[in-house]
Amino acid sequence: MxxxxxxxxxxxxxxxxxxxxxxxxxxxxxxxxxxxxxxxxxxxxxxxxxxxxxxxxxxxxxxxxxxxxxxxxxxxxxxxxxxxxxxxxxxxxxxxxxxxxxxxxxxxxxxxxxxxxxxxxxxxxxxxxxxxxxxxxxxxxxAQRxxxxxxxxAGRWFGTMCLSEPQAGSSLGDIKTRATPLPDGGYAISGNKMWISGGEHDLSENIVHHVLARIDGAPAGVKGISLFIVPKYRVNADGSLGAKNGVRLMGLNHKMGYRGTTNTALSFGEQGDCVGELVGAPGQGLACMFHMITTDGSVTLQ
Ligand SMILES: Cc1cc2nc3c(=O)[nH]c(=O)nc-3n(C[C@H](O)[C@H](O)[C@H](O)COP(=O)(O)OP(=O)(O)OC[C@H]3O[C@@H](n4cnc5c(N)ncnc54)[C@H](O)[C@@H]3O)c2cc1C
The missing domain is CATH 1.10.540.10 (Acyl-CoA dehydrogenase/oxidase, N-terminal domain)
Structure with a gap:
């Protein structure tokens, strides 16, 4: 061989x-x-x-x-x-x-x-x-770690990075996904993401989506982007899995190369039923996300 x-x-x-x-x-x-x-x-x-x-x-x-x-x-x-x-x-x-x-x-x-x-x-x-x-x-x-x-x-849950949207690829300053503060300190997430690799499958018990979104009232452009953990299944205080978290697969994209990695169009919180947790400080979402991109090596943003 x-x-x-x-x-x-x-x-x-x-x-x-x-x-x-x-x-x-x-x-x-x-x-x-x-x-x-x-x-x-x-x-x-x-x-x-x-x-x-x-x-x-x-x-x-x-x-x-x-x-x-x-x-x-x-x-x-x-x-x-x-x-x-x-x-x-x-x-x-x-x-x-x-x-x-x-x-x-x-x-x-x-x-x-x-x-x-x-x-x-x-x-x-x-x-x-x-x-x-x-x-x-x-x-x-x-606590998030x-x-x-x-x-x-441990390989029980898998992860994704949700940056791109149907109208925003390289121009991440144009993303529209929203994060509305909730009384318990969490955020209601709503919006659409596009080209998300590994966005849906049954290969793991849960999927942890890292999602870029704008907190209500945030400034326009990249300075208004924050990062959120949005699990496919909500997680109970003891670490067990709860109900589905309003992340819906809209369809799979066909693309050349990388075919075996599902590439997905995802909708978040269509019925106001999707919650997320802030990672890092508000407005620091892109800086945090680039830590994932640059240390991943399998994904290159143009
Ligand atoms: C295999 C694959 C897997 C992917 N997985 C993910 C994922 O898991 N999560 C995720 O969020 N996204 C993912 N993406 C999407 C990826 O992040 C976008 O494709 C990327 O951000 C580029 O956006 P676009 O495709 O809309 O191209 P565009 O932004 O439209 O760019 C098209 C071309 O124009 C050029 N261009 C754009 N803006 C400018 C400018 N201002 N000046 C000069 N040239 C410019 C670009 O360099 C490029 O050549 C994936 C893409 C691929 C191909």
Whole structure:
């Protein structure tokens, strides 16, 4: 079989050029060495070749479809995602405090390159989820990390990024989705989002949408944009799942490449039934969201 990525190239980049193992001078990576990194890359190579690569062409030819009730995907996708999660790869670069391996982000990128090369459609759900969890690690409160980030890192819940709207792509200053303050400190979310990768599926117990919206009365343009957590299912105080949260799938988009990652048009709060939680400060939504985009690597905004 052709190698997904020439191992000699990876070894050259990581060890000869970047000299990655010298990072172990830092407390965060102490005790790690070349054998640590090679072991993770070896395991990722086997998993990518055995569980991701074999169904890549089948997934491309059988893209997700929506029957009006549910989104259907070929079963190999969930099997591969479960194997990745069980292998602990979601936590590759996350702190041991959160159950991660605390390896350098560069090693996570090397591992991700293998899965992306094997099957970009199936990998999409994982990279979005890791990046959504990472956003909360950086900008969430400790309660938000406990409630939303930890289930994402455990692979029980998946994540998305909801920036684009039918009338706003690059021009994010034009987004119209609204967030109306509620007496309990939450927000009622209403609006439409477009091109949202991983926006709907049954691959995880819940989906944590990171949604850009304008709080009522916010200034026009990007300075008026804030970031909200909007779960598919509401979350009870004990972390269990509650009722559906008014996020409706309007349809799946067909697009070239990335076919296996559902790409969705979503409507929020059509019947005033969608609540969200503010992440970070009001007006800082774009700055917080860019933490997810730039540390994700699988999504590039033009
Ligand atoms: C595979 C895929 C997955 C996606 N997943 C998500 C997702 O998960 N969540 C999400 O929110 N969005 C997602 N998107 C949408 C993506 O964020 C938008 O496509 C992107 O923001 C560009 O917007 P647009 O497509 O409307 O293009 P436009 O904004 O219309 O841009 C079209 C072209 O015009 C150029 N252009 C735009 N404005 C200017 C300007 N002022 N000056 C000069 N040139 C300009 C752009 O560079 C581009 O070449 C996804 C898109 C793709 C292709």
């Amino acid at each position: 052709t190698e997904l990525i020439q191992r000699r190239d990876l070894d050259f980049l990581l060890h000869e050029w970047l000299q990655i193992e010298t990072l172990n001078r830092h407390h965060r990576y102490s005790g790690q060495d070349r054998a640590t990194y090679d072991g993770v890359i070896d395991a990722a190579t086997v998993l990518a070749e055995e569980q991701f690569l074999p169904h890549a062409a089948k997934l491309d030819a059988n893209e997700p479809h929506f029957d009006g009730e549910r989104v259907h995907l070929i079963p190999e996708v969930k099997a591969a995602l479960d194997a990745y999660i069980e292998g602990g790869f979601l936590g590759t670069a996350f702190d041991t405090e959160y159950g991660g391996l605390q390896l350098p982000y560069t090693i996570f990128q090397a591992v991700s390159a293998l899965f992306t090369a094997a099957n970009i459609g199936t990998s999409g759900y994982l990279f979005l989820t890791g990046a959504a969890a990472n956003l909360l690690r950086a900008h969430g409160t400790s 406990k409630t939303y980030m930890e289930p994402m890192l």
